Amino acid sequence: MSDTDGKKPLGLGGAPRSGQVKQSFSHGRTKSVVVETKRKRVVVPTAAPKPGTPGAGQSATPTNYGDPSKRPAGISDAEMDRRMAALRAAKAREAEDAVRRAEEDRLREEDRARRREEIETKEREDRERIEALRAKAEEEDRAAKAEAAARVAAAEARRADVLGTRPRSNTPAPAATEAAAAKPAANPSTPGGDPRGPASAKPGLAPRKTERERDAERDRGAKRTTGEDARRTGKLTLNDALAGEGGRTRSLAAMKRKQEKARAKALGLGQKAEKQVRDVQLPETIVVSELANRMAERAADVVKSLMKMGMMVTMNQPIDADTAELVIEEFGHKAVRVSDADVEQVIDTVKDSDENLLSRPPIVTIMGHVDHGKTSLLDAIRKANVVSGEAGGITQHIGAYQVNTDAGAKITFLDTPGHAAFTSMRSRGASVTDIVVLVVAADDAVMPQTVEAIAHAKAAKVPMIVAINKIDKYDADPQKVRTDLLQHEVVVEAMSGDVQDVEVSAKTGKGLDNLLEAIALQAELLELRANPKRAASGAVIEAKLDVGRGPVATVLVQNGTLRKGDIFVVGEQWGKVRALINDQGETVMEAGPSVPVEVLGLSGTPSAGDTLNVVETEAQAREIADYRIKTAKDKRAAAGAATTLEQLMAKAKADQSVAELPILIKADVQGSAEAIVQAMEKIGNDEVRVRVLHSGVGAITDTDVGLAEASKAPIIGFNVRANASARQSANQKGVEIRYYSIIYDLVDDIKAAASGLLKAEVRETFIGYATIKEVFKVTGVGQVAGCLVTEGVARRSAGVRLLRDSVVIHEGTLKTLKRFKDEVKEVQSGQECGMAFERYEDIRPGDVIEIFEREEVQRTLA
């Protein structure tokens, strides 16, 4: 309400009705007030106005709006026009919306109906399938029962005949009785019948109930039956769910789940019937997951079954064969015990037939005494004949290389180092070797390592060729070499024997061709053949841990062809060939017999001398490697090697007469590790020695630090470093790690350290002699000798010996050294002095006192 005359009334509504009211107040005052009456809201019908009705068309004239005086103040015809147009548009929109909504509803309903139909069809099919299965099972069951009943009846009849007690009356057969009993139950839904069964349908009780009560009961019964049926089938159909008025309505998803379950159950029944019984290969121990794998069962189920047996294990833990066998039986499979060693059987060891064998290049090892020129000879041959078109094409030194002879034959040379420390490597080298070239310097003749090399070659039954080297030297005497060799049962051709001998000079290159020819000839005699078409096998001639490339092994293929991608096992390691690199540093796709290649893609660093075998699957390779690791460990333990720290300590204690310097060695290459170990073994004498607790290839790890700490040993890293965590734990545990890259420095340092263990040598130097002139007693001091220093000097701090008739009767120290009552440090020769011995009184005139000094001299190992 407003109290302002002539002003528009305030209000939120559309067009309010208004009028003027005159108000009278006391003292004759009056006031005209505009009264606003809000019009009731008229609900406009949603139906579109018919075209003929006023106000429906655009042509409606403004006069249609009625008397303008009756309109709310300030609304013009134009305004009315606009408003009416807006109203009409709104109405039209509403009508359109209604039509669209109706259409959408219809579509949705159709979709729902279609889906419902689909689900019902599916359900019906499922139900029919399950029903069919059940009917079949029941049919079988009934048939079996009937058969059993018939058998029983027949037996009864026979028995009665035998006993003569068969009753005269014709009792129906049990099967017939059963059928008769089943009859009333066969149709429980007979109208008016009690669903609880015929027993309760007493005819006398029925008339007491009114018609209405009976109807209600029938309804209840029907509902109960539906529910029971649903429960029995374990399945609720969409119809059932929708029919359950007021009951819990199930979501579509829930119903779907139920159907899935029913379907799975139906399928599951079928599956169980045809469960596959497997023969499970069972080694002495097996990892749970692998066991599950072999049974084709879920690992979680296997773990569960083990837990039931009281074994708390995880998937990755190994279990023994006996336990595994129980599990296998529980899952209904058959265990087939296999020996651990059987895993190696996958390695192809079939002998090649003659037609598959092709001739292969010989593998040659050069042996000989230090400095007789092995390396020079290898280098000379390589430089002159290496299989490379480029000048200086040797980019990679891989421990072996192939050369071409003038006659076109290929020869593979093993580049074995000539140092004495590599003796063990060399002996292994001889086992892959077809021919040994024994280098003997013409100026030096047969030396200890020449003899050793002869022994190796003979033991390996490898033919030898003698290369008499350094014939360019003025004092060369090849004949002496030949005669020297006779003493070692090596009779060269020049001496009418069968061992070829060639005079060469690595320096001038003289005779190198002859040497290669001699090798080719020898190879021909040996008829060296291999089958390049089979899975490769080869020998590791060198292995190292490369910083960028990981473990790398130089392998000499002995048979078959090694290809990129091949899966192999090598010693205790396995791998898949990632790359093959030949002796010239080129990447190759394959390597045939007698070809040396670097192999990348190993799981770890193998040892020189290990055999490489290609297998079919990674699982086989891994299994064999695991088996070999285990057997190696067992072997070490059986041999009494100190594998545990306790054993190490016990051993060290048992052998106390000799001081030991324990060390751990880690090197980059197997060859270096072996060389260092051999060098270390040579350090020491009867009193002290170096004990290599462990040596290996690769970075220094936590395990090494642990062993070093417990054994109080330093770790020696040769061209390798400790990894971060090993460094940290070494710092914490106070383990010393020393790094070297020069073997001589390492040997010197270890020698020095071992020398520290030597007891210091005590050296005595005589500094003087004194003769006792007289002996007198001094209170508080005891017997004092009055002496004359006859030679050298008498010193207070020195040691003294008392000689009587040149026999030592006492050795000790001085209590006092006096000159004229004064205590002095030293008394020179020709002077008199007083001397008293510490804790010794028996001194006589004429005795001689020998004065000496002792110094401790630290010894060092040679």
Ligand SMILES: Nc1nc2c(ncn2[C@@H]2O[C@H](COP(=O)(O)OP(=O)(O)OP(=O)(O)O)[C@@H](O)[C@H]2O)c(=O)[nH]1
């Ligand atoms: N005059 C002459 N000197 C040679 C000949 N062959 C090797 N030498 C020299 O003999 C020395 C030793 O040669 P190496 O090739 O190192 O001998 P090695 O047997 O390999 O020695 P280790 O590796 O220490 O076992 C070197 O100084 C060579 O230069 C040769 O045919 N003639």
